[in-house]
Amino acid sequence: MASDSHALTTQEHSPVAGLAHDQRGGISNVVLGMLLFITSEVMFFAGLFAAYFNVRANAPQWPPLNVETGEAFHLEILPLVGPATVLLILSSFTCQFAVWGIRRGDRTAFLRNIGVTFVIGVVFLVMQATDYILLYEEGITLSAGTFGTTYFTLTGFHGAHVFGGAIMLAVVLYRGLAGQFSARHHDAVEAVSLYWHFVDVVWILLFSLLYLLPGKAPAAV
Amino acid sequence: MATTALHPAARTYRSTLYEWITTTDHKKIGIMYLINSFIFFFLGGLLALGVRSELAQPGLQLVADQTYNELFTMHATFMIFLFIIPVLAGFGNYIVPLHIGAPDVAFPRINALSLWMLPMAGILLLLSFFVGSVPAAGWTSYSPLTQDRPLGSVGPGQDLWLVAVVLVGTSSILGAVNFLVTIFKMRAPGMTLFRMPIMVWTVLVTSVLGLLATPVLTSALIMLFIDRNYGGAFFDPRNGGDAILYQNVFWFYSHPAVYIMVLPAMGMISEVLPVFSRKPLFGYKAFVFATAGIGALGFSVWAHHMFTTGAVYLPFFSLMTFLIAVPTGVKMFNWIFTLWRGKLRLSTPLLFALGFLSMFLIGGINGAFSAAVPVDFALHDTYWVVAHLHYVLFGGSVFGVMAGLYYWFPKMTGRMLSEGLGKIQFVLMFVGFNLTFFPMHQLGLAGMPRRIADYAGGAGWNDLNLAATVGGFIIAASMVPLLWNIFVSLRSGKPAGDDPWEGNTLEWATSSPPPPYNFDHLPEIRSERPLFDLRHGHAAPAATAVLPQSSSTSH
Numbered sequence: 095m096a097s098d099s100h101a102l103t104t105q106e107h108s109p110v111a112g113l114a115h116d117q118r119g120g121i122s123n124v125v126l127g128m129l130l131f132i133t134s135e136v137m138f139f140a141g142l143f144a145a146y147f148n149v150r151a152n153a154p155q156w157p158p159l160n161v162e163t164g165e166a167f168h169l170e171i172l173p174l175v176g177p178a179t180v181l182l183i184l185s186s187f188t189c190q191f192a193v194w195g196i197r198r199g200d201r202t203a204f205l206r207n208i209g210v211t212f213v214i215g216v217v218f219l220v221m222q223a224t225d226y227i228l229l230y231e232e233g234i235t236l237s238a239g240t241f242g243t244t245y246f247t248l249t250g251f252h253g254a255h256v257f258g259g260a261i262m263l264a265v266v267l268y269r270g271l272a273g274q275f276s277a278r279h280h281d282a283v284e285a286v287s288l289y290w291h292f293v294d295v296v297w298i299l300l301f302s303l304l305y306l307l308p309g310k311a312p313a314a315v
Numbered sequence: 316m317a318t319t320a321l322h323p324a325a326r327t328y329r330s331t332l333y334e335w336i337t338t339t340d341h342k343k344i345g346i347m348y349l350i351n352s353f354i355f356f357f358l359g360g361l362l363a364l365g366v367r368s369e370l371a372q373p374g375l376q377l378v379a380d381q382t383y384n385e386l387f388t389m390h391a392t393f394m395i396f397l398f399i400i401p402v403l404a405g406f407g408n409y410i411v412p413l414h415i416g417a418p419d420v421a422f423p424r425i426n427a428l429s430l431w432m433l434p435m436a437g438i439l440l441l442l443s444f445f446v447g448s449v450p451a452a453g454w455t456s457y458s459p460l461t462q463d464r465p466l467g468s469v470g471p472g473q474d475l476w477l478v479a480v481v482l483v484g485t486s487s488i489l490g491a492v493n494f495l496v497t498i499f500k501m502r503a504p505g506m507t508l509f510r511m512p513i514m515v516w517t518v519l520v521t522s523v524l525g526l527l528a529t530p531v532l533t534s535a536l537i538m539l540f541i542d543r544n545y546g547g548a549f550f551d552p553r554n555g556g557d558a559i560l561y562q563n564v565f566w567f568y569s570h571p572a573v574y575i576m577v578l579p580a581m582g583m584i585s586e587v588l589p590v591f592s593r594k595p596l597f598g599y600k601a602f603v604f605a606t607a608g609i610g611a612l613g614f615s616v617w618a619h620h621m622f623t624t625g626a627v628y629l630p631f632f633s634l635m636t637f638l639i640a641v642p643t644g645v646k647m648f649n650w651i652f653t654l655w656r657g658k659l660r661l662s663t664p665l666l667f668a669l670g671f672l673s674m675f676l677i678g679g680i681n682g683a684f685s686a687a688v689p690v691d692f693a694l695h696d697t698y699w700v701v702a703h704l705h706y707v708l709f710g711g712s713v714f715g716v717m718a719g720l721y722y723w724f725p726k727m728t729g730r731m732l733s734e735g736l737g738k739i740q741f742v743l744m745f746v747g748f749n750l751t752f753f754p755m756h757q758l759g760l761a762g763m764p765r766r767i768a769d770y771a772g773g774a775g776w777n778d779l780n781l782a783a784t785v786g787g788f789i790i791a792a793s794m795v796p797l798l799w800n801i802f803v804s805l806r807s808g809k810p811a812g813d814d815p816w817e818g819n820t821l822e823w824a825t826s827s828p829p830p831p832y833n834f835d836h837l838p839e840i841r842s843e844r845p846l847f848d849l850r851h852g853h854a855a856p857a858a859t860a861v862l863p864q865s866s867s868t869s870h
Binding site: 120121123126127130131133134135136137138139140141142144145148149152153158235236237239240242243244247251 | 421422488489491492493495496499500501526527528529530531532533534535537538541542545546547548549554555556557560563564567
């Protein structure tokens with residue numbers, strides 16, 4: 095008797111009963127999925143960070159000595175890494191401005207800010223690549239002991255995530271130019287912005303860890 | 316939005332193969348998960364027979380040391396990464412959307428991606444047999460055994476292994492995201508969290524574990540890959556690295572992973588036991604909290620695999636490991652009191668569920684023994700550990716998988732499996748299993764180390780090893796009635812109807828097999844047993860005391 099009235103349809107004209115399921119309000123599937131995926135990414139970096147702290151704690155001094163030159167490794171914030179950091183932090187702001195723009199339905203502001211964010215992401219990658227080349231010329235390489243291995247693995251995987259994020263931004267930009275987003279429908283924008291903020295936060299942690307955290311003097315004998 | 320998959324124009328003819336390869340239907344994907352998993356189950360089983368054949372007698376009769384190492388490495392790799400974890404994900408894929416009254420998972424295309432990564436990973440692993448360097452460092456792939464050097468895992472096989480396992484892990488992570496969003500967002504009206512079938516709860520907790528633990532394994536494997544291929548120094552003490560670090564990041568995943576490998580099987584028998592005892596599950600909420608408790612504690616016990624390294628804080632990890640016995644014990648009570656004074660129907664699914672109960676109990680008890688540090692020091696890396704892990708993963712998970720297979724096969728195919736063949740399989744498997752793995756307890760206590768191709772003839776281990784080998788072949792024989800049963804059933808099995816077992820949960824409210832998007836109509840969901848309510852609604856006045864399911868009840 096009453097069973098008919100409990101059919102899945104919550105929207106009368108839904109083509110297939112039940113497809114309207116995920117539209118009951120609350121957080122959207124896409125955004126929740128992205129948050130969960132970011133959670134897993136946090137754990138991925140946690141593994142790498144744990145490895146970094148582990149080798150650092152085991153080392154007699156940090157930064158350790160370069161076997162080739164006999165001097166302690168040293169990383170320069172200028173000229174590249176500092177500006178790149180400022181740029182990446184800036185890009186989180188532009189990314190958020192884009193989200194706020196599309197939430198208001200202001201497509202121009204949205205497209206402009208997403209475009210700027212994407213460009214900054216690419217510039218960051220170029221700067222990182224340049225920095226890598228300089229480091230390799232100084233003899234700081236992936237195979238130069240624990241220092242080089244951890245440095246390049248941590249920053250390299252961060253760079254890979256910037257690359258991934260830039261691809262996502264490009265897709266969002268492309269879809270935005272095609273007019274696919276509006277004040278009501280822009281889950282992808284929200285999700286990609288979350289990912290971009292995550293990539294930014296990882297870099298802030300990495301920068302603090304690799305460039306700002308004081309080293310460890312060799313134990314007095 | 317001009318064309319969707321539902322547009323009439325899309326109904327042109329497509330071959331069945333194309334349909335299956337391109338499908339995003341969670342049911343077809345679930346079935347392909349199961350098929351892929353069982354292929355690797357049989358491959359892994361063949362390798363296990365190789366291991367057991369070599370150990371039947373002292374001396375090296377069949378294979379060389381290196382080949383033996385390859386056999387047990389690939390056996391465990393197939394069984395863990397390409398059978399147990401995916402087979403449970405496969406059941407989850409098929410059952411969870413049905414259980415919560417959803418039309419599909421939240422991200423069907425990502426679901427297909429998760430599936431297709433698995434055969435790719437399997438192909439990569441199989442390729443190592445053709446590049447002439449099969450991984451031989453055990454499924455744990457400890458460094459320095461895995462480093463590319465003499466006496467290590469030389470050659471590209473180990474790299475293929477690393478990439479394959481990263482693929483499996485990525486598949487797990489994406490699958491976990493999918494399950495969690497599906498469970499949180501796609502439940503039918505009235506399906507509150509505490510009305511979800513236990514199976515869904517176990518998949519939920521498993522997904523949280525997979526989401527948080529698997530990426531750490533990925534990081535471990537990537538670091539190992541960098542060490543092996545790019546001169547990295549993570550795990551190499553000669554360059555300031557730390558071999559114990561690998562064990563930490565590996566087990567940080569791989570201990571939670573043992574719960575990933577058993578919790579959904581627990582969920583499956585928790586569906587089977589109430590249906591075949593004609594009683595609700597005893598202590599539903601206690602079971603849910605116990606599951607969550609196992610998941611939470613599961614993150615604080617990884618170093619009990621590393622007691623003998625001397626590099627971990629023994630009292631903490633020992634205590635936490637003992638603590639896990641508490642929620643596990645709660646579940647044993649749930650199951651036993653579900654059976655207690657129930658009207659038991661000893662059909663094949665229940666037999667396998669009872670097999671799970673009894674075998675997992677042994678595996679749990681011998682596991683709790685090993686949690687004691689002094690005992691672990693004596694038993695570490697002996698056959699005791701092999702006995703323990705097989706009682707948990709085979710006696711537990713595989714029996715659970717068989718229970719689930721017999722229980723849900725009618726739903727998946729619309730055909731019943733033969734009870735007679737099922738019971739023959741159960742008896743063979745139960746006897747073979749115990750004959751194989753029970754003697755390993757004594758072998759371990761007598762000091763026989765694991766992962767050794769040979770042993771001294773005078774050590775007194777000959778009879779027990781022979782018994783274990785005979786048992787292994789009996790397990791293999793038990794697969795014959797299973798395959799024959801499936802074959803016959805698919806050709807000419809008895810039609811199952813919608814609800815052959817008088818089930819409790821929503822999957823039995825739709826046809827067998829369910830149509831695309833699963834349901835036309837759903838029964839009212841007022842408890843965790845909506846179908847029981849539907850059958851016996853007039854006799855269950857207590858149900859009316861429950862909150863109304865949604866505003867739509869006022870129609």
